[in-house]
Amino acid sequence: MTRYAALLRGIMPSNPAMANDRLRGVLHDLGMEQVASVLASGNLVFTAPEQDVPTLEATVQQALHETLGIPGGTIIRSLEELRALLDSDPFPGLTHGRGTYLTATFVKDGAAPPTDLSEWADPASGVVGFDAEARAFLAVTDNSVEGRTTEFMAWLDRTYGRDITTRTWLTVQRIVRRLENP
Incomplete structure (x- = not known):
């Protein structure tokens, strides 16, 4: 299992469709574990089997669009990539x-x-x-x-x-x- 962060573009916390609980729900429904929000601006962390990141980004983005109408801009990075950056x-x-x-x-x-x-x-x-x-x-x-x-x-x-x-x-x-x- 790998820890990932999903960085979502264009999240407006004042939009009820973009509330953290709804965003987390989409990832839960995709089978992600330990899903949590960081701030209220489209930062989600989760655990999932290690996989191809572009495919994971597309899967998450499609689910966000179909479930909440969020148009686009999902970027995913692993804990290892972000830790190395820091x-x-x-x-x-x-x-x-x-x-x-x-x-x-x-x-x-x-x-x-x-x-x-x-x-x-x-x-x-x-x-x-x-x-x-x-x-x-x-x-x-x-x-x-x-x-x-x-x-x-x-x-x-x-x-x-x-x-x-x-x-x-x-x-x-x-x-x-x-x-x-x-």
């Missing part, structure tokens, strides 16, 4: 806070990795890098600098479409803690 310490010396957000934008399995991120290299507000194992862009958002981050997020949307979802570094840490302590 352990890589991609934001050395930086702290997530009101003025500076540290984020991870996850892309689907099979998405083409970036060939050149130098356009976005900006120590104040920019991309730190791409973690190939976690399939995630890591970025720093300096909230006092306008425009640069918006341009990067627009580029991500143009390049990867709905097959991405972004989480703050604090949320990634919470997800891993929950995965490790079911």
Whole structure:
């Protein structure tokens, strides 16, 4: 059995169809075990037999769409992938806070990795890098600098479409803690 996190795009906690108990119910109905929510923004952790992640993503996404009408954007990562991402310490010396957000934008399995991120290299507000194992862009958002981050997020949307979802570094840490302590 493997511990997984499902990162859902576009979840609005105020929408009754997207409430945590309903989201968890869909995974329970698929046979997942130890299903739990992390925050109210579409982060679910669960245990399932080890399997092909793109197939698991498609299965979960289809069930969410058929059961709750959720249109798309399911990304799944294993505990091992997320733990390795945290352990890589991609934001050395930086702290997530009101003025500076540290984020991870996850892309689907099979998405083409970036060939050149130098356009976005900006120590104040920019991309730190791409973690190939976690399939995630890591970025720093300096909230006092306008425009640069918006341009990067627009580029991500143009390049990867709905097959991405972004989480703050604090949320990634919470997800891993929950995965490790079911």
